[in-house]
Amino acid sequence: MTDIKNTKIGFIGLGLMGKPMARNLHEAGAEVTVTSRSPGPAEELAALGMNTAATPRDVASASDITMIMVTDTPSVDKVLHGDDGVFAGLSAGKTIIDMGTTKVRETRAWAEEAAALGAHYVDAPVSGGTGGAQDGNLTIMVGAGDDVLPRVMPVFDVLGQNITHIGDVGAGQVTKTANQAIVGMTLAAVAEGLTLADKAGVDPAKVRQALLGGFAESRVLDLHGGRMVDRAFEPHGRASVHHKDILQALELAEQVGIDLVSLKTNLELWQKMMDRGWANLDQAGIIRAVEEE
Numbered sequence: 001m002t003d004i005k006n007t008k009i010g011f012i013g014l015g016l017m018g019k020p021m022a023r024n025l026h027e028a029g030a031e032v033t034v035t036s037r038s039p040g041p042a043e044e045l046a047a048l049g050m051n052t053a054a055t056p057r058d059v060a061s062a063s064d065i066t067m068i069m070v071t072d073t074p075s076v077d078k079v080l081h082g083d084d085g086v087f088a089g090l091s092a093g094k095t096i097i098d099m100g101t102t103k104v105r106e107t108r109a110w111a112e113e114a115a116a117l118g119a120h121y122v123d124a125p126v127s128g129g130t131g132g133a134q135d136g137n138l139t140i141m142v143g144a145g146d147d148v149l150p151r152v153m154p155v156f157d158v159l160g161q162n163i164t165h166i167g168d169v170g171a172g173q174v175t176k177t178a179n180q181a182i183v184g185m186t187l188a189a190v191a192e193g194l195t196l197a198d199k200a201g202v203d204p205a206k207v208r209q210a211l212l213g214g215f216a217e218s219r220v221l222d223l224h225g226g227r228m229v230d231r232a233f234e235p236h237g238r239a240s241v242h243h244k245d246i247l248q249a250l251e252l253a254e255q256v257g258i259d260l261v262s263l264k265t266n267l268e269l270w271q272k273m274m275d276r277g278w279a280n281l282d283q284a285g286i287i288r289a290v291e292e293e
Contacts, residue, residue, distance in 0.1 A: 004154050005029030010063030012056050012079055012086070013100070014041035016235070017126070018069035020134040021099070021159055026050050028158045033062045056080075060089030065155060066096050072244055073103045080110060092118030095151060099140075101125050101180065101245050104173045104252055107143070111169040120148040121169055124156065125176035127183075129223075130236045137161040141179070143172030177252055180245035183283075185266045186220040187242075191287035194228055205229045227284035239286065240279035243270040 007030045011022040014036040022045055026032045033051040035058070036042050042052045053059045056079045060066045066086055068079055076098055080086045086096060096114055098107065102123065111121035128138040138160035144152065145168060156163045166175050193216070197207040208225045211217065227233065246267050253260045272289040273279060281288070 003029070004158060006031055007155070008033070008062065008064045009155065010034070010053070010059035010066040011069070012036070012059055012066065013069035013071075013075075014045065015069070015071070016130045016237075017099075017133045019045065020130065021067075021069060021138075022050065023048065024133075024136045024158055025155070030155075030158075033059050035059050055084035056086045057084045057089035060086040060094065060096075064094055065152065066090075066094070067155075068096065068098045068100065070100055071241065072100070073106055073248075076100060076102050076110075077106070080113075087113060087117065090114065090117050090119050095120040095122060095148060097122045097124050097152060097155070099124050099126055101176050101241075101248070102173055103248055104170045104177070105255065107173050108170045120145070120151070122148060122152055123169055123172040124152070125172050126160065127176070127179055128160070132160070140164070141166055141172040141175040143167060143169045143174075145169070174252070177245070177249045180242065181249040181260070181263050181266075183220060184242055184246050184249075184270065185262055186218060187224055187283055187286050188266050188269050188290065190218075190221050190225045191228060191269075191284075191290040194225060195287060195290050224282075224284040227282060228287045233281040233285040233288075235280055235282045237283050238279065239270065239273045239281050239283055242283050243267075243274055243279070246270055 009025055009030045010033045012035055014034060019041050022032055022034055033053050034042050034045050035053045046052045068076055070076055070079060107123050114121035123143040124140050126138040126140050132138040136159055139162040140156050140160040142165045166172055194204040197204045208229055211221060249263060269286055269289045278285055
């Protein structure tokens with residue numbers, strides 16, 4: 001494992017993804033300071049030997065690298081700003097890493113704020129779900145200047161296996177946005193295919209097994225298709241988060257002047273999940289929206 005022993009790392013956001021990621025950093029030898037909106041997860045990690053802090057400002061003050069893993073762009077904004085925000089505890093030479101899925105334009109603006117303080121800002125969104133977070137084999141899409149890479153790559157080596165430096169700040173978020181668009185449409189395609197098989201009187205489980213050996217094979221068909229067949233919708237990645245990501249993708253498309261027709265259609269299914277009260281189901285629960293069609 002990459003040596004990050006005694007590296008002072010702050011971690012903000014201890015949800016389904018953040019808590020196992022913080023644990024992996026601690027087990028790799030980092031001196032980890034954590035905080036979260038609800039006290040339970042922080043108390044759990046404190047019992048393992050991690051430090052806790054009352055505010056994001058305190059986390060940033062105690063850490064050389066402050067990592068953020070929260071739900072959406074407004075949440076990142078709140079963590080960064082205000083008297084108790086990360087920027088208030090930041091000093092020259094320190095680094096912020098946002099590992100959530102955040103809007104591109106805002107990411108680049110916050111990087112400029114960090115630079116004005118003499119600090120570094122890195123966007124490094126991830127893919128791989130809770131399983132990847134727990135096992136330390138996430139896919140990590142890095143947007144950063146070349147000068148900060150030697151500082152952050154050892155941290156990423158602990159958390160992931162497929163780690164790619166895409167380009168400067170914002171490039172990671174562009175990549176993750178493309179990822180979420182592709183995954184969102186693939187989830188719908190798998191749900192529609194399995195529903196078609198079921199309505200035609202053929203066992204969806206056997207159809208999925210057969211397709212895993214052909215051109216339709218994908219991780220979505222394997223993992224999420226299995227959950228669809230088993231009706232296992234306990235959240236590994238919540239539908240509400242993917243709904244947010246599809247909206248972000250369409251916003252970015254508008255900003256760069258393209259019309260993503262298929263993605264607009266895909267949004268209708270995610271919106272139906274929100275309207276039906278299925279926001280906290282796993283992403284595989286999109287099959288319920290398809291079945292209603």
